[in-house]
Amino acid sequence: MSVLQIAIEVVGWLAAALILASYVLLSLGRIEPRGYLYQWMNVIGASGFVLNSGYNGALPSAGLNIVWALMGVFTLWSVWRARRLPVES
Numbered sequence: 121m122s123v124l125q126i127a128i129e130v131v132g133w134l135a136a137a138l139i140l141a142s143y144v145l146l147s148l149g150r151i152e153p154r155g156y157l158y159q160w161m162n163v164i165g166a167s168g169f170v171l172n173s174g175y176n177g178a179l180p181s182a183g184l185n186i187v188w189a190l191m192g193v194f195t196l197w198s199v200w201r202a203r204r205l206p207v208e209s
Contacts, residue, residue, distance in 0.1 A: 128175045135168025154199050163192035 142161035166189035
């Protein structure tokens with residue numbers, strides 16, 4: 121295995137660990153589903169999966185994770201936007 125192949129595999133395993141950790145923390149009630157931490161963990165993890173899957177030719181997995189990352193980015197944007205708007209009485 122080349123250094124690049126090892127790096128791609130490490131990225132894939134770290135992505136898997138990050139997404140699994142986000143799910144465990146969410147399931148235990150330690151983080152909120154619309155919280156920044158959960159969403160960033162998923163965006164970064166999905167991005168790692170895109171890199172790993174794309175490199176290894178697993179295009180359905182890469183496509184799914186592109187959508188997963190975009191959903192996370194959209195949620196981050198909508199939460200940020202909702203939190204900066206003043207509350208109307």
